[in-house]
Amino acid sequence: MTPKPEDNCVWGKAAIISQEGDPTKVVKVYDVNLGELPQDKILVRSISSPVNPSDLSLIRGSYLAKKNNRIFKVKNPETGEEEEVCGFVGGNEGVGIVEKIGPKAGSAANGSVSVGDWVVKVKGSDGLGSWMSYTIVDSDSILVIRNKDKITPEHVITLKVNATTAYRMLKDIVPLSQGDVVIQNGANSGAGQFLIQFARMWGFKTINVIRDRPDFNEVADSLFELGADAVVKDTELGDPKVISETLEKVGAPGGAKMAINCVGGDVSMLMVKYLSDRGTFVTYGAMTTEPISVPAPIFIFRNINFVGFWLAVWYSENPYSKWAEVWEEILQMFREGKLVPQKMVPVPWYCNGSPLETSKIQQLVTDSMTAKSKVYFKFD
Ligand SMILES: NC(=O)c1ccc[n+]([C@@H]2O[C@H](COP(=O)([O-])OP(=O)(O)OC[C@H]3O[C@@H](n4cnc5c(N)ncnc54)[C@H](OP(=O)(O)O)[C@@H]3O)[C@@H](O)[C@H]2O)c1
Known part of the structure; x- marks a missing residue:
């Protein structure tokens, strides 16, 4: 009106x-x-x-x-x-x-x-x-x-929610170098799709977990088109053969550096099996609303670092000029056809x-x- x-x-x-x-x-x-x-x-x-x-x-x-x-x-x-x-x-x-x-x-x-x-x-x-x-x-x-x-x-x-979340998670949580591997669940989400594309642009490899579904191959293909290196069904995530084959495929037999979780519950904990010792497991969403329980040996013998991420914290700690700078960088990627929403x-x-x-x-x-x-x- x-x-x-x-x-x-x-x-x-x-x-x-x-x-x-x-x-x-x-x-x-x-x-x-x-x-x-x-x-x-x-x-x-x-x-x-x-x-x-x-x-x-x-x-x-x-x-x-x-x-x-x-x-x-x-x-x-x-x-x-x-x-x-x-x-x-x-x-x-x-x-x-x-x-x-x-x-x-x-x-x-x-x-x-x-x-x-x-x-x-x-x-x-x-x-x-x-x-x-x-x-x-x-x-x-x-x-x-x-x-x-x-x-x-x-x-x-x-820009404000998903693109900047994916951008900052790859930049801020652990230092990543060319060829480093990250695994994420909810990979077909908005944030997940941005993460795949930024990782590809910056030289990192991604293992992408999605829920099993009748059109799994179609969804997996759409993620490969964005630059995914591997796509895994949540129902097969814990299978030792799938784990070793997937890590081999992405060139990281020693494991991924970071696991990125927006799902929660026991299925998200299976991503720990893909991490290298001293790897980082970050939770930024809770689509299942289920808690994550971590067995003590994962802390003691593998020294996995469990952290959280909330973009609101980055926004509160940075001036608007910095927001505008990151957003303009992302907009430029859209303009150049390097990124799709x-x-x-x-x-x-x-x-x-x-x-x-x-x-x-x-x-x-x-x-x-x-x-x-x-x-x-x-x-x-
Ligand atoms: N911490 C932060 O700063 C921050 C910032 C942005 C987003 N987030 C969080 O990131 C997540 C993704 O946000 P988005 O906007 O990108 O989401 P979205 O595009 O709406 O996609 C939702 C995703 O969640 C999956 N999903 C839904 N219910 C599920 C369940 N019960 N079990 C497993 N997977 C389920 C969907 O998979 P299917 O296709 O299988 O349904 C899809 O991949 C949300 O949890 C959101 O709150 C957090």
């Missing part, structure tokens, strides 16, 4: 969460009145925003991040009456276009900002997540994408430039919470 000129208030559609729980039940889509654009703020029309696993964990109440509830003025979807709702807008990653700049608004976090710029929100404890068609932001809470050449919104909405399915909130009925968007959003493929909301 475009801003209504008659009262200067900004109206948009937003997916709001008022209580923790099952995302298919607690994410509610409303017409929201964001009020008039304050003189010191910026109006951004959203373009796209993905649904990431961490968004769902936050809604369920199992993610360590503040929710920052606020009061929204909304239209009741059933009665059309205006009412107030307390909650936060879902989504933690998206790209939008600057539509209007208040006369007293300052610069963006990385310098000047103009109408028409593509921007990514980088900070905010305002409860305004990315699953909304319009938003009002502080100027210093956004980074401007300076060079849009050959870049699509689908590139930009992978994860395939995502668009879920449109608009048709021919007009927003869909709120009830229709509600249905689409509810279905998106359990989608098998990665989805992103498209606001244009």
